[in-house]
Amino acid sequence: MRQNKTWNQHVVKKENKSLVLEEIIENSPISRADIASSTGLNKGTVSSLVNELLDEKLINESGPGKSSGGRRPVMLLFNQVAGYSIGIDLGVNYILGILTDLKGNICSEKKVSFNKLTYEEMVEELYEIIDALVASTPSSPYGIVGIGIGVPGIVDKDKKILLAPNLNWRNVDLKGILQEKYNIPVIIENEANAGAYGEKKFGVGKNHNNIVYVSVGIGIGVGLILNGNLYSGNNGFSGELGHMTIEVNGTKCSCGNQGCWELYASEKSLLLDAKRSDLQNTEDFSLETIIDRANSGESDSIHLFEKTGKYLGVGINNIINIFNPEQVIIGNRMAEAEKWIRKPLIDWIKNQTLWFSQKDLKVDFSNLLTHSTALGVAAFSAEDFLYHNIYNDDISVI
Amino acid sequence: MRQNKTWNQHVVKKENKSLVLEEIIENSPISRADIASSTGLNKGTVSSLVNELLDEKLINESGPGKSSGGRRPVMLLFNQVAGYSIGIDLGVNYILGILTDLKGNICSEKKVSFNKLTYEEMVEELYEIIDALVASTPSSPYGIVGIGIGVPGIVDKDKKILLAPNLNWRNVDLKGILQEKYNIPVIIENEANAGAYGEKKFGVGKNHNNIVYVSVGIGIGVGLILNGNLYSGNNGFSGELGHMTIEVNGTKCSCGNQGCWELYASEKSLLLDAKRSDLQNTEDFSLETIIDRANSGESDSIHLFEKTGKYLGVGINNIINIFNPEQVIIGNRMAEAEKWIRKPLIDWIKNQTLWFSQKDLKVDFSNLLTHSTALGVAAFSAEDFLYHNIYNDDISVI
DNA sequence: TAAACTTTGTTCATCCACTAGACAAACGTT
DNA sequence: AACGTTTGTCTAGTGGATGAACAAAGTTTA
Numbered sequence: 001m002r003q004n005k006t007w008n009q010h011v012v013k014k015e016n017k018s019l020v021l022e023e024i025i026e027n028s029p030i031s032r033a034d035i036a037s038s039t040g041l042n043k044g045t046v047s048s049l050v051n052e053l054l055d056e057k058l059i060n061e062s063g064p065g066k067s068s069g070g071r072r073p074v075m076l077l078f079n080q081v082a083g084y085s086i087g088i089d090l091g092v093n094y095i096l097g098i099l100t101d102l103k104g105n106i107c108s109e110k111k112v113s114f115n116k117l118t119y120e121e122m123v124e125e126l127y128e129i130i131d132a133l134v135a136s137t138p139s140s141p142y143g144i145v146g147i148g149i150g151v152p153g154i155v156d157k158d159k160k161i162l163l164a165p166n167l168n169w170r171n172v173d174l175k176g177i178l179q180e181k182y183n184i185p186v187i188i189e190n191e192a193n194a195g196a197y198g199e200k201k202f203g204v205g206k207n208h209n210n211i212v213y214v215s216v217g218i219g220i221g222v223g224l225i226l227n228g229n230l231y232s233g234n235n236g237f238s239g240e241l242g243h244m245t246i247e248v249n250g251t252k253c254s255c256g257n258q259g260c261w262e263l264y265a266s267e268k269s270l271l272l273d274a275k276r277s278d279l280q281n282t283e284d285f286s287l288e289t290i291i292d293r294a295n296s297g298e299s300d301s302i303h304l305f306e307k308t309g310k311y312l313g314v315g316i317n318n319i320i321n322i323f324n325p326e327q328v329i330i331g332n333r334m335a336e337a338e339k340w341i342r343k344p345l346i347d348w349i350k351n352q353t354l355w356f357s358q359k360d361l362k363v364d365f366s367n368l369l370t371h372s373t374a375l376g377v378a379a380f381s382a383e384d385f386l387y388h389n390i391y392n393d394d395i396s397v398i
Numbered sequence: 399m400r401q402n403k404t405w406n407q408h409v410v411k412k413e414n415k416s417l418v419l420e421e422i423i424e425n426s427p428i429s430r431a432d433i434a435s436s437t438g439l440n441k442g443t444v445s446s447l448v449n450e451l452l453d454e455k456l457i458n459e460s461g462p463g464k465s466s467g468g469r470r471p472v473m474l475l476f477n478q479v480a481g482y483s484i485g486i487d488l489g490v491n492y493i494l495g496i497l498t499d500l501k502g503n504i505c506s507e508k509k510v511s512f513n514k515l516t517y518e519e520m521v522e523e524l525y526e527i528i529d530a531l532v533a534s535t536p537s538s539p540y541g542i543v544g545i546g547i548g549v550p551g552i553v554d555k556d557k558k559i560l561l562a563p564n565l566n567w568r569n570v571d572l573k574g575i576l577q578e579k580y581n582i583p584v585i586i587e588n589e590a591n592a593g594a595y596g597e598k599k600f601g602v603g604k605n606h607n608n609i610v611y612v613s614v615g616i617g618i619g620v621g622l623i624l625n626g627n628l629y630s631g632n633n634g635f636s637g638e639l640g641h642m643t644i645e646v647n648g649t650k651c652s653c654g655n656q657g658c659w660e661l662y663a664s665e666k667s668l669l670l671d672a673k674r675s676d677l678q679n680t681e682d683f684s685l686e687t688i689i690d691r692a693n694s695g696e697s698d699s700i701h702l703f704e705k706t707g708k709y710l711g712v713g714i715n716n717i718i719n720i721f722n723p724e725q726v727i728i729g730n731r732m733a734e735a736e737k738w739i740r741k742p743l744i745d746w747i748k749n750q751t752l753w754f755s756q757k758d759l760k761v762d763f764s765n766l767l768t769h770s771t772a773l774g775v776a777a778f779s780a781e782d783f784l785y786h787n788i789y790n791d792d793i794s795v796i
Numbered sequence: 797t798a799a800a801c802t803t804t805g806t807t808c809a810t811c812c813a814c815t816a817g818a819c820a821a822a823c824g825t826t
Numbered sequence: 827a828a829c830g831t832t833t834g835t836c837t838a839g840t841g842g843a844t845g846a847a848c849a850a851a852g853t854t855t856a
Contacts, residue, residue, distance in 0.1 A: 007413045008814055009842050012405040016843085019405075033804055042844050047805060064851095070803025071851040222720075231624055244716045245750075248645050257715070257750040317655070318642045322620075322720065352643075352655040406843055407813050414814085431833055440815050445834060462822090468832025469822040 013049075016041060018387045020049045024059055024078050025103070025386075031065060031073030050076065057082050057141040058386070078103065083142030083385060086133050087378025088126070088149045089191065089370070092166045092218060095122075096370065097129040099137060100378045102145070102386065104202055106371075108136040119169060123177075130182065145385035147178060148187040148377025150194035152221070157232075159188045166218060187380050191215060191373050193230055195366075196223025198376030199329050204364040210325040213372075214241075214316065216334035220262040224323070242266070246314050265311035267334055273304055291337055305340035312341065313348025320353050320361065331366035338365040411447075414439060416785045418447045422457055422476050423501070423784075429463060429471030448474065455480050455539040456784070476501065481540030481783060484531050485776025486524070486547045487589065487768070490564045490616060493520075494768065495527040497535060498776045500543070500784065502600055504769075506534040517567060521575075528580065543783035545576060546585040546775025548592035550619070555630075557586045564616060585778050589613060589771050591628055593764075594621025596774030597727050602762040608723045611770075612639075612714065614732035618660040622721070640664070644712050663709035665732055671702055689735055703738035710739065711746025718751050718759065729764035736763040 016039075023035050036046045053059045060079045064072040080103040089096040094113045098106050110129050117125065130147065137144055151174075153164025161172040178186045196213030199205035205213070211225040220242035224231040242262035243255050250259025263269055267287050274290060277300065293301040316328055334341070346363060353361075366372055414437075421433050434444045451457045458477050462470040478501040487494040492511045496504050508527050515523065528545065535542055549572075551562025559570040576584045587595075594611030597603035603611070609623040618640035622629040640660035641653050648657025661667055665685050672688060675698065691699040714726055732739070744761060751759075764770055 007410040007417075009407065009410065009812095009840090012407070012410055013842060015405045031804075036805095043805070044807080044845080045843055047807095048842090067852050068803070069853050070801085071805080071853095073804060226624065226629055241720055243719050245644055245712055246646055248712055314643055314646055318716070321641050322639055407811090411813060429833075441834070442816085442836075443814055445836095446813090465823050466832070467824055468830085469824095469834080471833060 016045065017049050017052065020046060021053060021058060021078075021386060024053075024076050028077045029062055029065065029075035031075055033073055035076075080105065081138065081140055083140055083145040083382075084137050085145055085378040085382040085385075086130060086147040087374040087376070087381070088129065088147070089194075089373040089377075090122075090126070090149055090151045090167075091191075092152060095125055095129055096374050097133050098371070098374045098378060099133045100375070100382070102382045104375060104379055104382070106375075107138070108133060119167075119172070122167070127181070130178075134182075142385070144184055146185040146187060146381025147182065148189065148194070148379075148381040149174065149178075150189050150191040150373035150377045152191045152217075152219075155188050155190050161188060185381065185384065187377060187384065189377055189380065190221065190223070192221030192223040193232065194223070194374075194376035194380070195331050195372040196225050196329075196376070197230055197379060198368060198372035198374070199331060199366060200225050201379050202375050203329070203366060203368040203372055205327060205329055208327045208362075210323065211327045211329060212316075212319050212323055212325045213329045213331055214312070214319075215332040215373075216266060216312065216330060217332040218266060218268050220266050220315070222319070226323070241315065241319065244315060244318065246311070246318070261311070261315040265308050265315060270304055270308050270334075273307070274301075277304075287333055287337070294337070294340055302340055305337050306344045308334070308337075309341035309344035310348055313345040313352070316345070316363070317349055317352050320349070320358075326360060327362045327364060329364050329366055331369070331372055333370070335366045335369060414443065415447050415450065418444060419451060419456060419476075419784060422451075422474050426475045427460055427463065427473035429473055431471055433474075478503065479536065479538055481538055481543040481780075482535050483543055483776040483780040483783075484528060484545045485772040485774070485779070486527065486545065487592075487771040487775075488520075488524070488547055488549045488565075489589075490550060493523055493527055494772050495531050496769070496772045496776060497531045498773070498780070500780045502773060502777055502780070504773075505536070506531060517565075517570075520565070525579070528576075532580075540783070542582055544583040544585060544779025545580065546587065546592070546777075546779040547572065547576075548587055548589040548771040548775045550589045550615075550617075553586050553588050559586060583779065583782065585775060585782065587775055587778065588619065588621070590619030590621040591630065592621070592772075592774035592778070593729050593770040594623050594727075594774070595628055595777060596766060596770035596772070597729060597764060598623050599777050600773050601727070601764060601766040601770055603725060603727055606725045606760075608721065609725045609727060610714075610717050610721055610723045611727045611729055612710070612717075613730040613771075614664060614710065614728060615730040616664060616666050618664050618713070620717070624721070639713065639717065642713060642716065644709070644716070659709070659713040663706050663713060668702055668706050668732075671705070672699075675702075685731055685735070692735070692738055700738055703735050704742045706732070706735075707739035707742035708746055711743040711750070714743070714761070715747055715750050718747070718756075724758060725760045725762060727762050727764055729767070729770055731768070733764045733767060 019039055020035055023039055024030055032046050032050055033043065036043045058079055060077045062075045062077050065075040080101045083102055084107065085100050085102065087098050087100060093115055094111060096111045099108045100106055110132050112125055112129065134144060151161055151164055152166055153169065154162045156162045159175045161169055161174055163170055175186045175188050192213060192215040195215050196211060199213055200208065200211055205211045209228040213223040215221040215223065222241040243253065243257055243260045245257060245259045246261050246264065247259030251263050252258050253260040253263055274285065290301050290304060294305060320328065349363065368375060417437055418433055421437055422428055430444050430448055431441065434441045452459065456477055458475045460473045460475050463473040478499040481500055482505065483498050483500065485496050485498060491513055492509060494509045497506045498504055508530050510523055510527065532542060549559055549562055550564055551567065552560045554560045557573045559567055559572055561568055573584045573586045590611060590613040593613050594609060597611055598606065598609055603609045607626040611621040613619040613621065620639040641651065641655055641658045643655060643657045644659050644662065645657030649661050650656050651658040651661055672683065688699050688702060692703060718726065747761065766773060
């Protein structure tokens with residue numbers, strides 16, 4: 001209900017300093033006077049906090065701004081290159097790594113694809129990517145402030161990877177391993193959670209506070225932004241919506257349940273359907289193949305996507321009735337098939353969702369596509385640094 | 399993401415004072431020294447805050463406690479009769495009103511049952527109940543600090559009743575009406591949300607922070623406690639889980655969707671099934687009738703409950719996979735049939751829920767039964783008074 | 797063009813809440 | 827009875843926010 005924490009002037013100062021910094025990041029260029037009026041803080045208070053931030057190289061003064069009938073203000077800018085953040089999307093058959101500045105702009109990027117690596121080989125690839133990104137980092141006051149990793153699996157409260165079924169990992173303490181090797185704070189998050197945050201910060205989810213992000217890939221994962229914060233559940237296992245029952249007496253699922261959503265609306269199910277209907281003769285067909293076929297007007301492929309769209313609608317309808325979100329974002333690989341999926345999905349929702357839940361509801365497709373997860377985890381690290389370590393000189397291993 | 403609020407010493411003091419008060423409420427009798435060590439505040443700070451609380455009559459000093467080898471401490475007690483709170487459960491065919499002290503102990507209680515009242519008649523009944531409770535209030539420093547009302551319908555962000563289908567109400571500003579009449583802060587909440595909070599504070603949900611409360615009555619409503627706070631969704635419409643699809647091509651529901659959960663697991667569906675199977679010859683049969691029959695060993699009635707239990711399991715399984723809660727509480731009228739429902743429900747979950755979500759999971763039946771909603775809203779009002787109005791002398795209409 | 801007004805940002809005295817430490821009172825132990 | 831311990835109060839000191847005064851640097855007006 002209420003957080004059990006004592007309050008003193010140190011906390012006050014730290015919170016106010018964060019507030020000022022946030023104001024500058026969100027609304028730069030901005031003057032000290034503007035910050036004072038928009039935060040409600042006293043001019044003097046703002047002045048001294050700004051001076052500290054200047055000393056810490058987190059912000060810069062730019063030239064004078066426009067006068068509004070008096071002395072011209074000194075404009076302040078966020079120094080987004082005071083440090084850098086690494087974000088990694090650890091996929092089943094690829095690793096995508098990006099280096100971003102503190103505002104989330106991608107500075108360099110590296111991706112490898114592969115097939116069925118052992119755990120050791122995969123970690124080796126991961127090291128190589130991180131090393132390459134580290135090497136490409138420009139010099140800056142704070143260097144790399146953190147590494148964030150999004151994984152397709154269950155991450156518990158202690159940020160250990162409890163289970164990543166498609167990677168065949170169990171109880172892996174990647175955080176510990178990487179922190180030991182690089183001596184930098186490491187954050188591990190579920191891929192869908194990170195994607196949700198990425199969309200909120202940089203994608204179509206900007207300016208929304210209650211977002212359901214549906215990551216449709218091989219399986220279906222869901223990331224929840226509730227009241228502006230990522231909701232992770234009791235043990236960090238929430239969002240296992242792929243295994244929501246949508247057909248009581250439906251097909252058996254590998255999870256032990258039956259009629260699970262991801263048996264009807266994921267990439268896996270799409271490919272299975274395609275195989276069943278004997279649509280293709282070639283051996284290696286993929287989502288991309290089917291998209292190409294649909295593009296060339298093949299009606300069977302289009303029907304496959306329409307079915308996927310409808311069943312996505314079934315699950316999303318449930319989600320809307322549960323959460324009454326402002327926005328639903330469909331992301332990950334399946335978002336590339338928006339062209340055929342959108343209409344059946346939207347139609348289902350229009351017809352089936354409670355009218356009062358449709359109020360103010362937006363259904364969008366990701367525009368970051370494959371980058372949302374990496375951007376999300378990179379942003380986690382950057383914010384951890386900016387808002388929680390402002391007072392700590394020690395920004396190494398926690 | 400981060401709350402936009404400036405911090406100053408007034409906030410610090412208010413928060414610390416709340417912290418001290420909370421500590422006394424939760425752990426009384428407690429000494430000043432104990433509060434200092436458990437909150438981390440300085441002894442002097444605690445001393446001055448305690449003195450203010452004593453002046454405000456919110457706490458009392460009791461006799462000296464036991465010595466632990468030194469001076470005997472002065473024990474502090476929460477003055478739970480410094481004020482009173484009214485909680486109302488506005489049902490479809492009943493109104494239950496309770497008067498509680500600030501700790502949630504029921505001091506007096508009044509209930510009326512009826513059938514199909516108009517809006518005006520219903521409000522009249524409500525006034526009568528409130529008037530009776532007001533009349534029964536002992537004299538105290540603060541009097542009645544608030545009225546809380548739980549309603550079976552959708553309450554929007556402004557606490558207006560947007561839609562209560564079973565009452566046939568639309569856009570009713572009950573809060574405004576009552577505040578005008580009684581000149582006391584009024585809180586309106588959805589019945590399931592209030593019930594969830596009631597269970598968290600006073601029932602089986604104590605000491606849990608991620609709770610899904612399933613209110614199974616005529617329909618099914620759900621209240622969510624996430625991270626210790628009530629989650630209400632974007633417009634306050636969350637928890638409409640009764641209309642979650644569990645059977646894609648299922649029966650049509652009045653909501654426009656098909657295969658909704660409450661068509662399979664609510665009191666309404668149970669009665670409908672009973673009628674269909676021609677179990678009874680009498681005209682007026684009810685949940686109680688069927689419970690009686692099951693009690694007397696009639697297997698058909700028992701089967702009906704077993705079916706309800708299974709279908710409750712289907713929906714609850716979905717909920718668990720979505721939220722990974724610590725606890726699921728089944729409440730409201732159907733909880734009275736725990737005896738027959740429990741086993742099929744638990745069995746379904748054991749077999750179908752993802753193993754890692756079953757970790758630390760408790761499934762419980764309400765022990766407050768029909769009182770959880772009224773207790774919940776009464777607690778809302780009491781806490782609003784205790785923690786938010788500590789500094790306000792004006793505790794009348796906001 | 798000068799005077800008057802506006803806006804910005806700094807400085808300084810003041811206020812307020814928490815803290816540390818001293819201290820007295822009250823109690824148990826030896 | 828002497829000593830140590832615990833409790834609770836009091837006082838001086840610290841840190842941070844505030845408001846007002848003020849200088850600097852603009853624009854507007856007569």
